[in-house]
Amino acid sequence: MRGQYRRSARVVAGYIGALVLILGLIMLIPLLFVLVFRGEGESARTLRAFLIPALICISAGYSIRRTIGDSEPNTTQAMLICALGWLVLSAAGALPYVLGIGAGYIDAYFETMSGFTTTGITMFTGLDTMPHSIIFWRSLTQWVGGLGILTFFLAVSSRIPGAHLLFGAESHKITSGRPVPGMANTVKILWTVYTGFTVLIIALLKMGGMSIFDGLNHSFTALSTGGFSPYDASIAHFSALPGVNGVMLEYVLILGMILGGTSFLVHYRVLSGSVRSLWDNSEMKLWWTLIAVLTSLVLLDHLVLSGETWVRGEEAFRTSLFQTVSILTTTGFGTRDLTSPFFGPLAGQLFLVMMIIGGCVGSTAGGIKVQRVVILFRVAGQQLRKLVVPRNASNRILLDGKYLDEMEVNRVSAIFFIWIGLLVFGGAVTALLSNLDGYSSFSGMFSAMGNIGPCFISTPQIGDLNPVIKIIYIFGMLAGRLEILPLLLLFSPRAWRIW
DSSP: OHHHHHHHHHHHHHHHHHHHHHHHHHTTTTHHHHHHTBTTTBOHHHHHHHHHHHHHHHHHHHHHHHHHOOOOOOHHHHHHHHHHHHHHHHHHHTHHHHHHHOOOHHHHHHHHHHHHTTOOOOOOOOGGGSOHHHHHHHHHHHHHHHHOHHHHHHHHOOSOTTHHHHHHHHSOOSSOOOSSSSHHHHHHHHHHHHHHHHHHHHHHHHHTTOOHHHHHHHHHHHHTTOOOOSSTTGGGGGTTOTTOOHHHHHHHHHHHHHHHHSOHHHHHHHHTTOGGGGTSSHHHHHHHHHHHHHHHHHHHHHHHHHOOOGGGHHHHHHHHHHHHHHHHTTOOOOSSOTTSTTSOHHHHHHHHHHHHHOSOTTSSOOSSOHHHHHHHHHHHHHHHHHTTSOTTSOOOOEETTEEOOHHHHHHHHHHHHHHHHHHHHHHHHHHHTSSOOHHHHHHHHHHHHTTOOOOSSOHHHHHTSOHHHHHHHHHHHHHHHTTSHHHHHTTOGGGGSOO
């Protein structure tokens, strides 16, 4: 028995070593900004903030890989690698914040986990004056985490034993399949589309008046649906800047967020010539319906609350659309604060619902995913149908012309149940250990679990939260990103055995 645990731990440790090695190489990238912006907030301190952790990660990762080598994992071990990998990489990725700007380690770990999981909750204020390398590191963690850390690992590595299991552990798909046969080709296509869209958004933001640096950061965090911005005011920072077309920037970012929140399998099909893929399945139909209906309700709530006419209709529509897309895709950019008088009580309630739903399966967005909402509706309909049809009638759930496997239905139901349980737990602990009201307390855990960022707790208040609450939010962010089950396996001794 002891040998089984030891062997399983070696398999997991070997892959963690490879991940740490690649993270060390990624940490060298911000050094370019230390050199480019020398004298503009960059110093020897920020140079050491990236160079020291990078060298530690590279040497440690290389040593582990040389000692242990490659072994093909089973399904359970792949999920353990996934969950533990995100925890370890966030622990190492926090070091530049500690060494570069003197952040406390828990706050730095929180910020890094928020980045890699593309949540976007931030512990930091004074972003406008932070070193460019630190700002870029925040954005880079979200861009890498957008399609997944393990997916990035598979994209830059070759001949990885059990690659399909690692991909499935991090990027579980519901009947979505792969764009092409072969794991290597699938990962290559995903990252090619992802990178291409990133370049497109950078170019469009530059046309709207953003600097290359700001465009790079906002493109990274829009397409990854992460929402980190180099400015405390987020996108509102650009509304009054001279030489900047703020209206165009908002519409470009809306496009970027929708691209990130839509399945990349759909993107591949559209780019291959099948435009019908934008609306030919139940998830995409509900996706466009949600954007249209929720935007209309937020806009209507504003008009009723303010008593405004349609004289400023475009501005009100743009604000409603931007915030709806930002929340529904779990990006978290803001042109207005969620507590702004622009948004009424109905909008506030709808934002919480959007945080739970999130984007499409196979996208960079968080939440329980639109397709799972479709499945849960079908499950409810199935139970009602059982009351009126003969007992021997078929009650299988049909989705887009295919019957869903019962195990998949059970998985979706279990994820939703555990999701709600964790939301209640996190909200209750927040209320118990803080002076926040019940509504704000729940919104914090909604934001963490949904990987969304904005909530009804201000950034200074988040920074002042009890460390216990911060740790719960850290696990909440990871649970939401990995869809709970891989994280729970870490606490199961039986999962570390070889079967």
